[in-house]
Amino acid sequence: MENEKVIPITNGVGSVELVNGTYTVSSLTTGYDNTSILPAEVEVVEGTDTYSFTIAATGTLTLHVSDDGTDVGIPVVGAKFKRCDAEGTEYGDEITSDSDGNAVFNNVPYSEGETVPVVYYKQTASDLSHDFDSSLKDTTLTAETATIEVENTPATERNFNFTDANYSGLPIADGQIILS
Amino acid sequence: MNTKIIKIKCRLENNLNCCFKVMIYHNNSNIFNGFTDLFGCIYFNAEINCVYKIFVNNCASNKCFAVLIDNTTSEIILNNSFSSNKHHSIVINLTDQNYKDLPINKGKVIIWKMKK
Numbered sequence: 001m002e003n004e005k006v007i008p009i010t011n012g013v014g015s016v017e018l019v020n021g022t023y024t025v026s027s028l029t030t031g032y033d034n035t036s037i038l039p040a041e042v043e044v045v046e047g048t049d050t051y052s053f054t055i056a057a058t059g060t061l062t063l064h065v066s067d068d069g070t071d072v073g074i075p076v077v078g079a080k081f082k083r084c085d086a087e088g089t090e091y092g093d094e095i096t097s098d099s100d101g102n103a104v105f106n107n108v109p110y111s112e113g114e115t116v117p118v119v120y121y122k123q124t125a126s127d128l129s130h131d132f133d134s135s136l137k138d139t140t141l142t143a144e145t146a147t148i149e150v151e152n153t154p155a156t157e158r159n160f161n162f163t164d165a166n167y168s169g170l171p172i173a174d175g176q177i178i179l180s
Numbered sequence: 181m182n183t184k185i186i187k188i189k190c191r192l193e194n195n196l197n198c199c200f201k202v203m204i205y206h207n208n209s210n211i212f213n214g215f216t217d218l219f220g221c222i223y224f225n226a227e228i229n230c231v232y233k234i235f236v237n238n239c240a241s242n243k244c245f246a247v248l249i250d251n252t253t254s255e256i257i258l259n260n261s262f263s264s265n266k267h268h269s270i271v272i273n274l275t276d277q278n279y280k281d282l283p284i285n286k287g288k289v290i291i292w293k294m295k296k
Contacts, residue, residue: 012283
C-alpha cells in the first residue's frame with residue numbers, strides 16, 4: 001500500500017524516512033495486543049525526529065515461591081520480583097508473593113505460535129528466613145496464563161545467646177531479639 | 181573486496197544542475213558525505229553487489245534513494261523534484277505500556293498517511 005510504512009522494531013527502536021504529516025498507527029508485534037498501541041495517531045513535524053509509542057500485553061505469569069520449588073512445598077510469603085530486559089535492567093512495579101506463595105506479573109506477552117517473546121525477570125528479595133537466587137531468569141509463555149515454581153530454600157539456622165551485660169554469662173530468662 | 185568508482189549525478193526535474201549535499205549509507209552506517217560539483221556530480225568508491233542508501237538534499241529538494249551497485253553500474257542519475265514537504269529520518273521508540281520504558285524486543289509499527 002503506497003501510503004503505508006512498516007517500521008521494524010528491534011530492542012525498542014526503529015527508524016524510517018518520512019514526510020511531515022498526520023498518520024494512523026497500528027502494530028504487528030507478536031505476543032502483544034496490536035490494537036492497544038498508543039498513540040493511535042501521530043503528527044510528524046519538522047524539527048521533531050523521535051516519536052514514542054507503547055503497546056500492552058495480556059498474559060499472566062505467576063511465580064509460585066516455596067521452600068522446595070514444588071506446588072506442594074511450604075509457601076514463602078514476601079518474596080519480591082521485578083520484570084527485566086535481556087541485560088537485567090529492571091522495569092515496572094515490584095511484585096510480592098502472597099500467603100499462598102504466589103507473585104503475579106500481569107500484562108506479560110505470550111504467543112501460541114512459533115515465535116514467542118521472551119520474558120525476563122529476577123527475584124530481588126525473599127523473607128528473612130529463606131535464601132533466593134537473584135540471577136536473571138527468562139521464560140516464554142505459550143498460553144495466556146503460566147505458573148513457574150520458584151525455590152527459596154530455608155536459610156541456615158543460627159543460634160543466639162542473650163545474657164546480662166553486667167553479670168557475665170547470666171542468661172536472660174525471657175525476652176526477644178528483633179532483627180530487621 | 182571488489183570495488184569500483186561510481187559517478188552519481190543529481191539533477192532537478194527541469195534538468196538544471198545545482199549543488200546537492202550527498203550522504204551515502206551502507207547497512208545504516210554513514211560512509212560518505214560530500215557536495216556535488218558544478219555539473220551536479222560526485223564520485224564514490226562502491227563495493228560491487230552492495231546496496232547503498234543515497235540521501236540527497238538541498239534547499240529545494242530532499243530525497244533518499246536505495247541503489248544496488250553491480251558489475252554493470254558506472255553512473256547513477258538521481259532526479260530530484262521540487263518539494264516543500266521535506267522528509268526526514270525519524271526514530272520510533274516502542275515500549276511496554278505496563279512496564280515503563282521496557283523496550284519491545286521485536287515488533288513492527290505500521291503507519292498510514294491520513295487522507296486530508
